[in-house]
Structure formats: structure tokens, C-alpha cells
Amino acid sequence: MHRRRVVCAAALLIVLPLIAAAQTPPVDISFTVAMPRPPTHLLEVDIAIKRAAVGPQEERLVMPVWTPGSYMVREFARHVQDFAATDAATHALKWEKTNKNTWRIVTNGAREWHARYRVYANELSVRTSELNSSHAFWNNANILLYLEGFLKSPSTVRVVAPDVWKVATGLPAVLGQKNTFRAENFDVLYDSPFEVSNFKTLIFNVKGVAHRIVIDGEGNYDPERMRRDVQKIVETQVELMGGEVPYHDYTFILHLRANAGGGLEHLNSTALGYPRFGFRIERGDRATSAAPNTTDTPQRDYRGFLALVSHEFFHLWNVKRIRPDALGPFDYTQENYTKNLWVAEGITDYYADLVLRRAGLISESEFLNATARSIQSLQNTPGRLVQSVEESSFDAWIKYYRQDENSVNSQISYYDKGAILGLLLDLKIRRRSNGAKSLDDVMRYLYAEFFKKDRNYTPQDFQKACELMAGSSLEDFFNRFVRAKEELDYNVAFEAAGLRLETNGPPSGTAAADRIFFGADLAQEEDRLMVTRVYAGSPAYEQGLNAGDQILALDNLRVTKDFFNARLAEKNPADLVNLTIFRSDDLSTLLIKLGARRDGTYRLVPLPNPTPAQKQVYRTWLGVT
Ligand SMILES: [Zn+2]
Numbered sequence: 182m183h184r185r186r187v188v189c190a191a192a193l194l195i196v197l198p199l200i201a202a203a204q205t206p207p208v209d210i211s212f213t214v215a216m217p218r219p220p221t222h223l224l225e226v227d228i229a230i231k232r233a234a235v236g237p238q239e240e241r242l243v244m245p246v247w248t249p250g251s252y253m254v255r256e257f258a259r260h261v262q263d264f265a266a267t268d269a270a271t272h273a274l275k276w277e278k279t280n281k282n283t284w285r286i287v288t289n290g291a292r293e294w295h296a297r298y299r300v301y302a303n304e305l306s307v308r309t310s311e312l313n314s315s316h317a318f319w320n321n322a323n324i325l326l327y328l329e330g331f332l333k334s335p336s337t338v339r340v341v342a343p344d345v346w347k348v349a350t351g352l353p354a355v356l357g358q359k360n361t362f363r364a365e366n367f368d369v370l371y372d373s374p375f376e377v378s379n380f381k382t383l384i385f386n387v388k389g390v391a392h393r394i395v396i397d398g399e400g401n402y403d404p405e406r407m408r409r410d411v412q413k414i415v416e417t418q419v420e421l422m423g424g425e426v427p428y429h430d431y432t433f434i435l436h437l438r439a440n441a442g443g444g445l446e447h448l449n450s451t452a453l454g455y456p457r458f459g460f461r462i463e464r465g466d467r468a469t470s471a472a473p474n475t476t477d478t479p480q481r482d483y484r485g486f487l488a489l490v491s492h493e494f495f496h497l498w499n500v501k502r503i504r505p506d507a508l509g510p511f512d513y514t515q516e517n518y519t520k521n522l523w524v525a526e527g528i529t530d531y532y533a534d535l536v537l538r539r540a541g542l543i544s545e546s547e548f549l550n551a552t553a554r555s556i557q558s559l560q561n562t563p564g565r566l567v568q569s570v571e572e573s574s575f576d577a578w579i580k581y582y583r584q585d586e587n588s589v590n591s592q593i594s595y596y597d598k599g600a601i602l603g604l605l606l607d608l609k610i611r612r613r614s615n616g617a618k619s620l621d622d623v624m625r626y627l628y629a630e631f632f633k634k635d636r637n638y639t640p641q642d643f644q645k646a647c648e649l650m651a652g653s654s655l656e657d658f659f660n661r662f663v664r665a666k667e668e669l670d671y672n673v674a675f676e677a678a679g680l681r682l683e684t685n686g687p688p689s690g691t692a693a694a695d696r697i698f699f700g701a702d703l704a705q706e707e708d709r710l711m712v713t714r715v716y717a718g719s720p721a722y723e724q725g726l727n728a729g730d731q732i733l734a735l736d737n738l739r740v741t742k743d744f745f746n747a748r749l750a751e752k753n754p755a756d757l758v759n760l761t762i763f764r765s766d767d768l769s770t771l772l773i774k775l776g777a778r779r780d781g782t783y784r785l786v787p788l789p790n791p792t793p794a795q796k797q798v799y800r801t802w803l804g805v806t
């Protein structure tokens with residue numbers, strides 16, 4: 182808050198009542214979160230509201246419908262039960278629900294009153310909450326109601342946990358009060374998840390600032406290596422963003438489970454999930470195959486973990502501080518729309534890998550091969566010609582977060598295409614500025630001009646920042662590739678770094694070139710072979726195969742997925758295959774004429790005889806010394 186300095190006694194008399202009248206009377210809001218019976222999955226919440234003066238006749242408590250960083254309405258109020266309200270003397274107060282997530286309490290001017298309720302918490306993900314006999318993890322937006330009209334108020338959270346459990350959160354502790362933490366406002370409160378368990382802790386310092394990795398669950402990780410490599414990621418990103426560490430401390434909360442995954446960014450913490458046996462260290466490049474007929478399951482190895490850490494950590498700048506228009510302060514009662522998620526998520530994803538390269542945690546060829554794979558994956562997605570990256574950002578709430586079998590044909594991921602656009606912009610700025618500027622300068626500029634000046638940026642602001650660094654207009658680029666959905670022009674960009682994208686397979690006429698094109702993803706579900714996706718424009722799509730079909734036989738022989746793929750690999754383009762299918766419970770046959778695959782495995786290869794300028798761009802871009 183900005184206070185005017187008062188210079189004389191006469192002014193003081195006049196100004197003071199005005200200030201007092203303009204301010205909402207302060208309210209003391211304190212939460213207690215208890216977990217007396219962990220196996221029931223019920224977190225018990227007490228909210229104490231206290232005022233120095235008489236309060237209003239009635240007040241409203243509201244549960245957020247979403248949690249920032251995860252752009253879907255999740256209706257957290259559905260897990261609330263046993264709601265009750267009392268005055269300070271524990272006399273019951275009347276209350277009623279006025280909509281799905283709002284409770285109206287008749288407080289009759291009470292200076293102090295309480296609401297108590299329980300929240301069922303039995304879903305472990307980075308955006309939900311879980312309490313069981315081994316730990317508690319929660320996002321405050323899942324479990325803590327806010328007092329309507331008081332989102333800017335500070336509050337405290339006291340955790341009452343089993344003695345053997347410790348408490349980790351990004352919120353600062355209140356000195357002298359056990360397991361009690363303070364949030365300066367509700368945006369900060371809802372941005373600070375809690376882990377309460379007998380977790381392991383790894384610590385390190387960067388520029389004198391404490392960082393800790395809090396690990397719940399066993400796994401095949403090497404603690405010393407993890408500590409060292411996460412520290413390298415932090416150091417590389419701090420340097421990239423100008424050397425300032427914009428928080429007092431930072432907490433990585435890491436859950437290791439058989440099938441854990443994902444991450445959610447916060448102001449000075451992050452929640453991460455990773456497969457407990459996903460820390461295997463692979464030597465050399467991953468197999469480079471991104472065939473359009475197969476679901477490419479990303480390998481879970483140690484590099485995947487480092488990329489997750491790098492992505493979530495970069496968010497502390499890009500989205501948490503460099504904030505898109507609609508993303509903060511937040512409206513917790515409905516969707517918050519922005520066209521900028523491709524910047525907030527896609528460019529974060531671009532930097533996640535680039536930082537690993539610059540930190541020396543992956544090789545140049547690993548970075549370039551991963552880039553080629555993601556370009557191939559984009560080019561194999563028919564939806565790239567249907568939805569722009571701005572439309573994808575805006576509709577995240579109903580499309581990206583609610584995908585179905587048609588999504589591949591109607592949508593584009595603002596992560597995947599946003600990362601590629603970040604790369605193309607980076608190389609374009611480096612080329613136009615003769616290597617003097619880069620996307621790094623754009624990020625530092627946005628940090629200085631928007632975060633430091635407490636402003637959010639619009640799509641136009643982002644374009645202007647890129648143009649400022651490029652030294653000329655990028656209207657054509659943004660018109661064609663950001664606001665519209667034209668095919669991206671890769672080789673114009675890669676030439677700046679002395680590279681070329683090769684998309685062709687072996688020369689035509691060779692056996693390897695005559696590969697067939699079918700165009701559907703299949704999944705073996707126990708003894709049934711199911712069609713999960715059919716790519717628009719493919720032979721399977723054009724000749725009538727549907728997602729949801731069960732394939733019983735290929736050329737009258739019973740199939741499994743392995744059998745199907747093996748028989749298909751023996752075919753030639755223009756061969757006919759006879760499929761016996763169940764569509765719902767109707768048996769029928771489909772005759773499909775196979776097509777030919779034009780593309781091979783994409784690769785980024787060096788241009789012959791690169792110029793000194795191209796070599797220089799390549800070295801500074803990838804941090805090659
Ligand atoms: Zn992200």
C-alpha cells in the first residue's frame with residue numbers, strides 16, 4: 182500500500198480520518214488445519230474471524246472453484262462436509278449455502294466467530310489434496326474458504342499434525358508459534374501448498390538464499406546428484422534472468438509414487454510428482470522415433486525429472502512474476518481467460534530444456550534431437566491447422582484440460598507449439614539483432630518493465646518487447662503464427678544458427694522409403710485392441726475407422742497390438758487391409774487402402790560451411806564454450 186507522507190499537524194488532522202474511512206476495517210483471519218484421523222482422509226478446518234469493532238450482520242465464505250496454474254474449474258466445494266458456524270461462546274450461528282461454493286452466515290455483528298468444516302482429501306496430484314496414514318499434502322485453494330471482500334487480507338495457518346510429522350510450505354513461519362505460518366494476502370495463501378509428513382530434505386544455497394527439496398516417498402534417485410543438479414538449474418536460471426533472487430527461500434515439494442507426474446508452480450515453491458523408479462540415468466540420446474502411427478510414450482528417466490524441475494522453477498519468473506493480463510490478482514469463482522498461455526507455458530517449456538543444455542546437464546545433440554522430435558510431433562498433429570496458439574490459450578479451460586479423441590484433430594497444445602514459437606522467436610531476434618539480443622533479453626525486459634512496476638502484460642506488450650529486441654517489426658510473424666495457424670517456417674529460423682531441419686526419410690525407391698501410412702493410435706486393453714485416436718486426413722480416417730472401435734481381426738486373423746503392428750509393417754503402400762471391428766456392439770468389416778509415409782525421422786543437421794555469425798549465434802544460444 183502506498184501511504185502519503187504527512188508533513189504538518191494541520192494536515193494530519195484532516196488526512197487521518199480520510200485514510201481511516203477509505204480502508205476496510207481490518208479483520209484477523211486465522212485458519213487451523215487439523216488431521217486427527219488421517220486414514221479417514223478428512224482434513225478438519227477451523228476459521229476464526231476476529232474484529233476490533235462490531236462486525237456486519239452477515240458474512241459470506243467462499244471456496245475457490247480452481248487453483249492458479251491449473252486452468253480448469255474443479256469445484257473444490259464438492260469435498261466440503263460437516264459445515265458449522267458459531268460465535269466466540271460456541272453458540273451456533275444460522276447459515277445457508279447461496280450457491281455451489283458460497284456459505285452465508287448470520288453473524289449478527291459478532292466481533293469473533295468461527296466456521297468449522299471437514300474436507301475430504303484423497304487425490305494426490307500437484308493441484309489437489311491427499312491425507313492418509315503416511316502423509317498430508319494440500320493446496321490451500323482446495324481447502325480454505327475466503328471471507329468475501331477480504332482477498333487482500335493477511336491470514337495465518339496453524340497446522341495440527343501427528344508429532345512424528347514435519348511441516349513444509351513456502352509461507353514464512355510465525356515466530357514463537359508452533360507450525361504456524363503467515364500469508365500476506367489470499368493470492369499468496371492460495372499459492373503456497375503444504376506437505377506434512379516424515380519427509381526427507383536436501384538443502385543448498387544460491388547467492389545466500391536457502392533452497393530445500395522436500396521428498397515424500399522412496400525412489401531410485403541419487404540424493405547428492407539431485408541436490409547438485411537442481412542447484413545448477415537454479416544458478417543457471419538466476420543468471421539468465423539477471424542475477425537477482427526474488428524470494429527469501431524456495432521449497433521444492435517432491436512426491437515419489439509409482440505413477441506420479443506433473444508439476445505446479447508457485448511464488449516461492451513448487452509441487453512435483455515423479456515416478457519413484459524414474460531416475461535411471463540413460464547414456465546418450467534417447468531413441469529418435471516419432472512415428473505418426475504410434476503413441477510415443479516419453480521415457481521416464483533422470484533427464485525427464487530435471488526438465489520438470491527446470492520448467493516449474495522457470496515459472497517463478499514466467500507467470501508468477503511476469504504475469505499475463507488475467508492471471509493475478511485472481512478471480513477464484515470462475516475461469517480467468519488469457520491468450521498468453523503459449524508464452525506462460527510454452528516459452529517456459531522452451532527454457533526448461535535450453536537451461537538444461539546451458540547448465541551442461543544435457544548435450545547439444547540431446548537438445549537438438551529433442552527439438553526435432555517436438556517439431557515432428559507438432560507436424561503430425563492435424564489440429565495445428567485448426568486452432569491458433571492464442572485460441573488454444575484462451576480455451577484451455579474447456580479444451581486443453583478436457584481432451585477427447587477428437588482433440589488431436591481440432592486442437593494444438595499451447596505448451597508444444599508455444600515452446601517451438603519461443604525457439605523461432607529467439608533465433609529470429611538473434612538474427613535481426615546480429616547476435617546482440619535474444620529472447621533472454623525479452624524475458625529480462627518483461628521482468629523489469631512489468632513485474633517490477635507491478636503491471637501485467639498483454640499480448641501486444643509481449644509482441645512489442647520482442648520487436649524492441651529484434652529492432653524491427655514482427656507483425657508478420659505474430660499475424661501468421663501466433664494469431665493465425667499457418668505452417669511454421671523452420672528453416673528460415675534455424676539458418677541463423679547454421680542449422681537445417683531435415684524431414685525426409687531415405688531416398689525414394691529404397692525399401693525403407695516405401696513405408697505405409699495407416700493413421701490411427703491403438704491401445705491393447707486386456708484382451709481387446711482398441712482404436713484410441715484417428716488422425717484427420719489419414720487413410721484410416723478417410724476410410725471410416727473411428728476412435729472407440731475395437732479391432733478383432735486383421736485379414737481374418739485375430740489380433741493383438743503386437744500382431745497388428747507386425748503384420749502392418751509387412752505391407753506396402755496401396756495394399757488393402759481387411760479389418761473386423763466391433764463399433765459399440767455391432768460387428769462389421771472395413772476395407773482400408775494403406776497410404777504412403779512421406780516424412781522420415783526429423784533431424785537438425787549443421788549447414789555446410791557456417792559463417793562466423795552463424796557459429797556465434799549457435800554458441801551463445803546453446804551455451805557452448
Ligand atoms: Zn508450466
